[in-house]
Amino acid sequence: MTAEAPVLQTTGLGKKYRSRWALRDCTLSVPAGHVTGLVGPNGAGKTTLLNLAVGLLAPTEGTVQVLGGEPAGNETQLAKVGFVAQDTPTYAGLSVADHLKLGKHMNPGWDAAVAEDRIARLDLDPKQKAGKLSGGQRAQLALTLAIAKRPEVLILDEPIASLDPLARREFLQTLMEVTAEHDLSVVMSSHLVSDLERICDYLVVLVNSRIQVAGEVETLLATHYQVTGPRCDPAALPADWQIVSASHTDRQSTLLVRSDTPVVEPGFTVDQIGLEDLVLSYLSEAGRTGSRGHKELEAQR
């Protein structure tokens, strides 16, 4: 995990389907060596962003680079990126062994030992047809294929959304094990924040086809504060407070404040906030104000 090119770098990236923008104004730089969570509600543009990153889609505007290269630009670039598409697809009619054979045939850097070792540890029967596997086993097979090509970055689109809690845990265990073993960078989308809380150290929140917030989890947690106090006029609050969300009763105001300096204000109670609450605040706020709120966020950042 050295200081190489960013895993994912985009500038003004946008993708339009007919008249609808699925992704807009996306400017990001995700450093290498992280497990990055891409969070947002369904339809926010997560799959579009990931498909642009692996070269399955071409941008309508702006640029996207993965590890400093153009997505799917050449063979070297293809070998660097492992991709597990939404719902961890496999070929139902092919056996587990056939999948490995196919992987070997199609990937110059294929590591057969890694692939066979994983299949054995998962206790999968090589003769079994992928269509007969459980959801958890199929997800693990798709992950095995992506790992055995020995990529530098692994990109996964909602790999665990359809799995039961046990299969989900097992999938994340495998994912974290290979991340440690092969020094991988990971970018993974999910609409389940709780799943990402333990495994991600970098977070990108995407709502309504726009990036709401992005950064290292530790930094995000250290710069967001839950502030409660007597009902107040938002305009009267300190200027360096970025108000992410605010709710008021007739007596009390509850605010989520983003600030690079510690928040201290007489009469107010200031608490740290958990990752899940932080993300949910951004999601609900973006859902309420639409894209207008985003502009203000951008301007204040």
Add this chain to the structure above:
Amino acid sequence: MIEFHLDARSGLSPYLQLIQQVRQALRLGLLSEGDQLPTVKDVVARLAINPNTVLKAYRELEYSGLVAARAGVGTFVTKTLADSSLAAHEPLRADLRDWLARARKAGLDDESIEALFATTFRALTEATTEAAIEEEVR
């Protein structure tokens, strides 16, 4: 070798929980000099957490001089926190058990027992700290 676990409701971040569990194992004599900590790969494969979390916890333990990393081999305990006080644990535990039995008999439930312990402990700690500060001022 010890095995880590995570308590989602503890309110402590996973990285602090790992540090706490190593310190506790050192204090209780479960880990002593020369023992190896689980490898980063083993910890993340068990707990499904970010490898950087484990690395950070191990680095912090290294800064405090409790463990040392040997490149390509693993992380080993270099210092123990269990001192001569370890011998006193057993009789103290027996006293505590007696006290707990008496508290139960007096009709205290778990919550009351914990509250009683916590408030007494806090009051005592504050009193000692204040005494120490006064001592210093003088």
